Amino acid sequence: MHWLLEPKPFGRTMGRQAWAIGTLCLLLCVGFSGMVSANEDLTYKPGFVEWDIIPHERLYVEGADLEEAVLQRGQTDSAVGGFTVGLTNGPVPVFTLESPPVEQAVEAEVFMSVYFSAIIEGGGGPQTCTRQTFIDSSTTLIYSVSVGGEILYSNDVTQTLDTSAEGDAMNFSGEIQNVTLSLNVGESITLSVSVEHRCIGTQARVQWGGFEQNSGGIIIEGVLYEPKADITVDAARLAHVELEHRLPWGLEDLRDEKWEIWGPLLPTDKSVRDGEYLVETSAGRIRMTRDLGGNNSVYTWSGAKQLPVGEMNLQFCLRTVAGDLNSECHAEGILRFEVTGDD
Structure with a gap:
């Protein structure tokens, strides 16, 4: 008979095995609960900025x-x-x-x-x-x-x-x-x-x-650039958006860009895709260019919709002339900001 099929006496060996298995289960449960707690504790405060750029x-x-x-x-x-x-x-x-x-x-x-x-x-x-x-x-x-x-x-x-x-x-x-x-x-x-x-x-x-x-x-x-986005909200709660592309080969390198404003968001929400929270987009908004000198310029837009009070996301999507045509965005950016109510 193969040794794996031989009957084993129940005693110290089985007791030690049961103790080891129980300890392992306990450690796994503690580790899992710790990961859940860490994910719940992760928040995105106003001022949070992140750019995800395809390194190609x-x-x-x-x-x-x-x-x-x-x-x-x-x-x-x-x-x-x-x-x-x-x-x-x-x-x-x-x-x-x-x-x-x-x-x-x-x-x-x-x-x-x-x-x-x-x-x-x-x-x-x-x-x-x-x-x-x-x-x-x-x-x-x-x-x-x-x-x-x-x-x-x-x-x-x-x-x-x-x-x-x-x-x-x-x-x-x-x-x-x-x-x-x-x-x-x-x-x-x-x-x-x-x-x-x-x-x-x-x-x-x-x-x-x-x-x-x-x-x-x-x-x-590799990543050769990182854009810079900014947003201000006026007294009427209208958005004023700015984008500095910072592309190595200048604005001629840009195929197109778009932005969206989402919210209000919970502090634990990095972003949402529920269309109910989409407040405004760059579609139909007039784009202006402000020259900063030294081959630098900024694109600016003014919003037309009053923003709700709360924490919001300004999200950008850029595509370059050299990027993969099958990619929806070659650079995606998130800027978290807050809209306050009337004093």
Whole structure:
């Protein structure tokens, strides 16, 4: 009989086991009640501020050829551009491009990578290079990213091309590296790309623009900015809202923004989604711009609805031109404030 099935005498051993199980249950109950109590004690007082920003930024390459190629923030259109090269004797420069200069200083620890795509042209079809097993028939893309002449990122990717279809191009993704990204106002990010093609009797076409694997450029994983919101309530209990975007590449980087005022809220409510508590939104409100100087400006709005007395939320949603189109917000902010009654 297996030892697990052998009958055990009830005695000290069973008593100790029962005591241990009882103690464990007691500890679990105490821990659970402590967590519930901690959650109940968490409150959000007037002045509470929180921004949830998607830590994903892009710099895209767009343009039909080398003369038109640019490094931009906005997402690319459906047109695919590229550079074609035959057998090379070492690396051949493709281009060196600069991003628009930043309007706000950046100081952040980020993860960075670069990717482009490539296809084979000429020869005896897409399998030409893979059949050249007697020699090295691979293709290498060499990437370099710098700021102010200092190289922040460098990597090379080698693969043997086996596709000739533009829409099925081979992805050449550089490794992800930890980078300290430091930009003063007016500085740009520089991207350099070179190619080495070793496949005899063929040409390699490096591609950019378009979508998916063809929408090459720089990927930055990290938070580069944090907006600042403010609200004042006048004697008539009307809201006056301000937003300083603080986007590294300025207001041209902004796709759109909206705000909502919710309340009254309980101190334990971080936010609510019940439409009954939605007081006012930015829809239909006139947006004004106030220049602060030094590439800084503030968007302002004046509300039209009298706010109820109590604790309220001002909630913002911002989208940038480089952000994921499937994301409803690229930066969400909450500012808790209080509306008082007549004295």
